[in-house]
Every structure is written in structure tokens, then in C-alpha cells.
Amino acid sequence: KNQVEQSPQSLIILEGKNCTLQCNYTVSPFSNLRWYKQDTGRGPVSLTIMTFSENTKSNGRYTATLDADTKQSSLHITASQLSDSASYICVVIFFYNTDKLIFGTGTRLQVFP
Amino acid sequence: GAVVSQHPSRVICKSGTSVKIECRSLDFQATTMFWYRQFPKKSLMLMATSNEGSKATYEQGVEKDKFLINHASLTLSTLTVTSAHPEDSSFYICSARDTGGLVGNEQFFGPGTRLTVL
Numbered sequence: 001k002n003q004v005e006q007s008p009q010s011l012i013i014l015e016g017k018n019c020t021l022q023c024n025y026t027v028s029p030f031s032n033l034r035w036y037k038q039d040t041g042r043g044p045v046s047l048t049i050m051t052f053s054e055n056t057k058s059n060g061r062y063t064a065t066l067d068a069d070t071k072q073s074s075l076h077i078t079a080s081q082l083s084d085s086a087s088y089i090c091v092v093i094f095f096y097n098t099d100k101l102i103f104g105t106g107t108r109l110q111v112f113p
Numbered sequence: 114g115a116v117v118s119q120h121p122s123r124v125i126c127k128s129g130t131s132v133k134i135e136c137r138s139l140d141f142q143a144t145t146m147f148w149y150r151q152f153p154k155k156s157l158m159l160m161a162t163s164n165e166g167s168k169a170t171y172e173q174g175v176e177k178d179k180f181l182i183n184h185a186s187l188t189l190s191t192l193t194v195t196s197a198h199p200e201d202s203s204f205y206i207c208s209a210r211d212t213g214g215l216v217g218n219e220q221f222f223g224p225g226t227r228l229t230v231l
Contacts, residue, residue: 041225043206043208043224044157049219089157099145099147099218101157103157105156108154
């Protein structure tokens with residue numbers, strides 16, 4: 001069964017600190033893996049997109065890694081800001097149907113001053 | 114980047130009425146748009162795939178007569194919740210597929226519509 005699981009479910013950190021979010025998936029084969037940020041009451045916004053051949057992708061303070069062998073991905077946030085408070089969703093796209101997005105359970109991040 | 118808008122952002126209606134939600138791709142043409150539903154603290158659930166000029170494809174368990182989808186142009190898809198009831202209250206998000214993106218078939222999401230049925 002194609003599944004995407006994320007951990008932790010929720011995370012609280014202080015402003016300025018770094019954090020790492022985890023994503024484990026069983027989707028096979030997959031086309032690409034994406035990390036999205038979703039603010040409360042808003043739609044998801046893409047942070048990074050990685051194909052199966054890529055190991056890392058950065059977007060400002062966000063760095064995603066991908067290990068296709070172990071089927072794991074992580075999203076590292078550096079020097080967190082209050083505006084980073086949001087849900088972060090890992091999405092894996094199925095290879096044989098790239099319209100089929102398999103959503104992770106999400107990690108709710110709260111950054112406090 | 115590709116921008117997708119939704120209107121309205123929030124709507125409150127009485128039980129039994131119908132509500133129409135619009136999804137527009139602002140700077141690209143989208144032959145395919147998608148409608149998702151999201152419950153509090155849950156992830157997005159695909160309701161249907163909307164193809165321009167043809168009938169929508171609904172996911173299992175989604176009532177097509179309840180959630181009417183029309184994709185009349187390459188930049189506009191609408192979702193009409195007919196005879197809405199309180200259990201239809203949810204956050205509805207659309208996305209549009211940009212086949213010309215760097216990674217083919219990337220979906221860009223709208224900001225969502227919060228529907229509350231009293």
C-alpha cells in the first residue's frame with residue numbers, strides 16, 4: 001500500500017533554532033517527492049521538489065534530503081523564524097500516475113519567540 | 114511562479130442552499146484541475162479531477178450529484194456544493210496542473226475556501 005508517514009506529528013521550537021522533519025514512504029516506484037508548507041487556513045505552497053535521482057535540494061533556509069534506497073526524506077529548517085509556524089507536508093508522486101499525489105500526515109511546527 | 118486563486122475565501126450558508134466555489138489559474142493554462150477537501154488537522158483528500166471540456170472524474174465515495182464540477186475554460190473550474198448540509202462544512206482546496214513546469218505535471222494549489230454550513 002502506498003503510504004507516506006511523517007514525524008513528529010507536532011514540534012515546538014524557539015525562534016532561531018534549527019529543526020528537522022522526517023518523512024518515510026512506501027510509494028514505489030515514485031516520480032518525485034515534494035515538501036509543502038501550509039499556513040493555517042491557506043493552501044499548500046511548494047518548498048522543494050526532488051526527483052528520485054536527487055539527494056538534496058535547498059530553498060533558502062529550507063533544505064530537503066532524499067534517500068531513495070531507504071525511502072526516507074527530511075526537511076531541515078535553519079535559523080527558524082516565527083513565520084515558519086505552519087504545517088509541513090511531504091508529498092510523494094506516483095511514477096505511473098503523476099496526477100496522483102500521496103500526502104503525508106503532516107508535521108505541525110510552532111516557533112515561539 | 115504559477116498562481117492559482119480561489120473565490121470566495123470564506124462562505125457561510127444555510128443548510129439546503131447551494132454554494133459555488135471558483136478556482137482560477139492566473140498565469141498559465143490548466144487543462145486539468147483538482148479539487149481537494151481537508152478536515153481540521155488532517156491532510157488533503159482528493160475529491161475529483163476536473164478536465165477542461167469533459168466530465169470530471171470523482172474519487173470513490175464522493176457523490177458527483179452533490180459536488181458538481183464544471184471546467185468550462187483552460188483557466189477556470191468551479192465546484193458547486195448542492196443542497197449543502199453541516200457535514201459539508203470543510204476547507205476546500207483546488208489545484209491546477211502546469212504541464213510546462215520544470216518538473217512535469219506539477220500541481221499548484223489555491224489558497225482554499227472555508228465553507229461553513231449552518
